Amino acid sequence: MPQDHRMLPAASHDEAAGQLFVRDLKVYLTEAIEPWFRDRAEALDPGPASNSRVETVYERLHEDEDFRAWAMLRRTSQDMLWAGVADSVERQAEALNARADEAPAIGSLTLDPDFVQPPYLAAGDVHLMPGGYAHDRGGVEQGAIMDRGGAVYMLGRNGGLMNDVRGHTLVSHLYTLYPDFRPGRVLELGCGVGASLIPVATAFPEAEIHGVDVGASMLRYALARARHLGATVHLAQDNAERTRFPDESFDLVFSCVLLHETSPDAIGRIMQESYRLLKPGGIVAHLEVPQRYDQMDLWGKIRGEIEADYNNEPNWKAAISADHAALLKTAGFRDISVGYQSATGNPVPGEGRFSDRSEGVFRCWFIASARK
Amino acid sequence: MDTIPPVNRHKPITGQSPGEARLLAMVAALASELAVARERLDTVERLAENAGLLSREGIENFSPTMGQAKERDSLRRRLIDRVFRPLRDDVRQKGE
Numbered sequence: 278m279p280q281d282h283r284m285l286p287a288a289s290h291d292e293a294a295g296q297l298f299v300r301d302l303k304v305y306l307t308e309a310i311e312p313w314f315r316d317r318a319e320a321l322d323p324g325p326a327s328n329s330r331v332e333t334v335y336e337r338l339h340e341d342e343d344f345r346a347w348a349m350l351r352r353t354s355q356d357m358l359w360a361g362v363a364d365s366v367e368r369q370a371e372a373l374n375a376r377a378d379e380a381p382a383i384g385s386l387t388l389d390p391d392f393v394q395p396p397y398l399a400a401g402d403v404h405l406m407p408g409g410y411a412h413d414r415g416g417v418e419q420g421a422i423m424d425r426g427g428a429v430y431m432l433g434r435n436g437g438l439m440n441d442v443r444g445h446t447l448v449s450h451l452y453t454l455y456p457d458f459r460p461g462r463v464l465e466l467g468c469g470v471g472a473s474l475i476p477v478a479t480a481f482p483e484a485e486i487h488g489v490d491v492g493a494s495m496l497r498y499a500l501a502r503a504r505h506l507g508a509t510v511h512l513a514q515d516n517a518e519r520t521r522f523p524d525e526s527f528d529l530v531f532s533c534v535l536l537h538e539t540s541p542d543a544i545g546r547i548m549q550e551s552y553r554l555l556k557p558g559g560i561v562a563h564l565e566v567p568q569r570y571d572q573m574d575l576w577g578k579i580r581g582e583i584e585a586d587y588n589n590e591p592n593w594k595a596a597i598s599a600d601h602a603a604l605l606k607t608a609g610f611r612d613i614s615v616g617y618q619s620a621t622g623n624p625v626p627g628e629g630r631f632s633d634r635s636e637g638v639f640r641c642w643f644i645a646s647a648r649k
Numbered sequence: 650m651d652t653i654p655p656v657n658r659h660k661p662i663t664g665q666s667p668g669e670a671r672l673l674a675m676v677a678a679l680a681s682e683l684a685v686a687r688e689r690l691d692t693v694e695r696l697a698e699n700a701g702l703l704s705r706e707g708i709e710n711f712s713p714t715m716g717q718a719k720e721r722d723s724l725r726r727r728l729i730d731r732v733f734r735p736l737r738d739d740v741r742q743k744g745e
Binding site for chain 1: 652653654655656657658659660662663664665669670673674677678680681684685688689692734
C-alpha cells in the first residue's frame, strides 16, 4: 500500500521541522498540561444534583487564568498548523497545479459555479482551517492544505500521510457484516480530498466510484490525487443533504466523519438522502468518531465544549449524542447495525471485528450501517 | 503569505484579554521558529561533521560576504514576520 502520493505537498527541511513542532506542541499541551485541568474540573463539579454540571464547570474554568492560557495555546497550535501548511503549499502552488494537470485523464469532476455551501459550514471554518472546505482560488491549493494539514492534525495516527485508516476500516466493516456484498455503484458523501474514497475504490475495483463535497479546490485536488494513485473516481460539487443524483442510483452510500461537521437537522436529512439514493437492497454506512456523549466523563464533555468553541466543531455534541439507529429507522432502513469497527489499515475478509464496545479513540471507529 | 484568508469564526477565549491572547500566540510562534532553526543547525552540524568540514573555531571566526549578509537579512526578517504575525493580523483586520 502506498505511504504517500504524488499530489501531496512536499515539505522543505524547515517546513517539516515546523510541522513537527506543531505536532509536539499539541502532544505537550494534551499530555503535560491537560490532566491538571481534568483535576480542576472535578474539583469544581457541583455534583449530580446540578442540572448544568458541564456548563457550570466550563464557565468556572474560564475564571482561571491558567486555563485560559492553555486554551489559547491549544487554539494557537491549530492556527500555526494551518499557517505553516498554507505557506508551504503557497511556495509550491505552481508545481502542484502542474502535477494535477499532468495526471492520467481518468475519472471526472463536475463543478457547480452557483453552488452555495450549507449554512453550518458558512458559519465558521471547521478545525479553524482558513477559508474552510469551500475556499477556492481556482487551483488545487485548498485541497493540498487540507490533505497535508489533516495528516499533521492526526499526528500520524490515521494512516500517516495517506490519512486513510477510516476508509480501510469502513471496508473492513463491509467485509465483516456484508461478506457477499459487491457494490456496482458507490457514493461517498463529503469525500473531502478522497482519503477514504481511495481505499473503498481499491477494495471494489469493479465498482463505479462517486464522491461529493462542497469545495471546488478540494475536489480538483481529490481528482488529481486519485488519478495519480490510479483510481477512477467521479467527483461532483454537491450538498450531502440533497445531491444531484436520481433516486436509486447507488448500491453503497457512505460517509466518513462527515456527520459531526454538519448540524443536528442535517444528520437526519443525510440519512434520508442516503435512503433516496440507494437501490432496494443497497447498503448505507456512516462512520463517525467512537466517543458517545452519554458515556463520557465530565472532562470529556468539557473537552467537547472547548472543541466546539475554539476549534469550530459546533456539531460534535449533537453527532455523538444522536441515536443513529433511530435516525436510520426513521429514514426507512432495515437490518440496522450500530457499533464499533476495529481500526485497520489493511482490511482482510473474515478478519475484521465489529462489536458493541468501543476499544477507544484511534483503535476503533463508530459505524452505523443498514440495508434499504 | 497574504493569500491565506482570515479564519471565519475565530472565537476569543472567554475572559482573556486580546493582549494576552496575542502575546501567547507570539510566544508560540517564537518557540516554533527557534525549534526550526535549531533543527536546521543540527542538520548542518551533522552533515559537516560527517564530511570533516566543521570546526568550532571556523564558526566563531566566520564573516559573511555582502551577498551572504543580505540572505541572512531576509531570513531574519522572515522570522520577525512570523513571530509578530499575530499583531500584524490584528492591525490588518481592524483596518479592513
